[in-house]
Amino acid sequence: MKIAAAAREPEDMQTYECPLCDYTGFFSPRFGSSEIRLDGYCPKCSSLERQRHIALWIRGTPVTSFGRTLHFAPEKCLFDAVSVNSTSVTGADITEGRADLVLNIEAMELLDRSFDTIICNHVLEHVDDKKALAEIFRVLSFGGRAVITVPIVPTWEHSFEKEGITRPSDRHLYFGQRDHVRFFGWDLIDRIKAAGFSLTTIPVTGDEAAKHSINRDHVIFLAEKPVVQDES
Numbered sequence: 001m002k003i004a005a006a007a008r009e010p011e012d013m014q015t016y017e018c019p020l021c022d023y024t025g026f027f028s029p030r031f032g033s034s035e036i037r038l039d040g041y042c043p044k045c046s047s048l049e050r051q052r053h054i055a056l057w058i059r060g061t062p063v064t065s066f067g068r069t070l071h072f073a074p075e076k077c078l079f080d081a082v083s084v085n086s087t088s089v090t091g092a093d094i095t096e097g098r099a100d101l102v103l104n105i106e107a108m109e110l111l112d113r114s115f116d117t118i119i120c121n122h123v124l125e126h127v128d129d130k131k132a133l134a135e136i137f138r139v140l141s142f143g144g145r146a147v148i149t150v151p152i153v154p155t156w157e158h159s160f161e162k163e164g165i166t167r168p169s170d171r172h173l174y175f176g177q178r179d180h181v182r183f184f185g186w187d188l189i190d191r192i193k194a195a196g197f198s199l200t201t202i203p204v205t206g207d208e209a210a211k212h213s214i215n216r217d218h219v220i221f222l223a224e225k226p227v228v229q230d231e232s
């Protein structure tokens with residue numbers, strides 16, 4: 001961390017505001033598995049860009065209540081922001097001991113329509129997204145919503161998947177992380193819609209990016225299950 005911070009001239013250092021913990025000051029470098037973001041981390045609550053973007057969206061959304069919220073791979077720093085808008089929040093993770101429920105997002109042991117909101121932040125790049133999106137759709141109530149973010153390559157129309165890439169080191173090379181199975185392109189929109197959702201994409205604004213240190217190409221995919229569903 002010190003190396004990256006010291007590599008910058010003082011006039012290139014900026015202060016930012018964290019919408020999750022209200023910290024204001026220098027942010028810390030984030031050493032990802034395949035990239036370094038110089039001001040990626042809030043040093044107080046450890047929020048990342050995607051979590052700050054979601055916090056800002058929650059703050060500004062006209063949705064008055066998320067109802068019963070299921071939060072996959074729940075991030076501690078997001079908990080309060082999600083809780084404020086929810087009647088209940090249940091954490092879920094495929095690994096035991098990390099959350100309230102142990103759930104495989106591709107085959108959730110949950111009743112149909114048992115949650116009103118699902119937070120799914122950087123999960124779909126780890127799994128079979130077709131199965132996961134079908135399950136998210138099934139578990140959501142009519143009119144419910146999924147808040148989805150993924151690593152996306154903004155110049156790619158199509159997601160990049162490749163058979164035979166199974167070794168962790170190859171996945172790192174091809175997909176950016178040892179446990180990723182693809183890099184998404186913009187066809188994620190079609191994949192979400194194919195599961196039955198209507199979709200709104202929420203970009204980060206120029207002001208939000210500058211003030212809260214969020215990648216300018218970051219997008220929240222807000223997938224909404226229709227209010228009236230013909231199940232015949």
Ligand SMILES: [Zn+2]
Nearest residue numbers: 018021042045
């Ligand atoms: Zn923070």
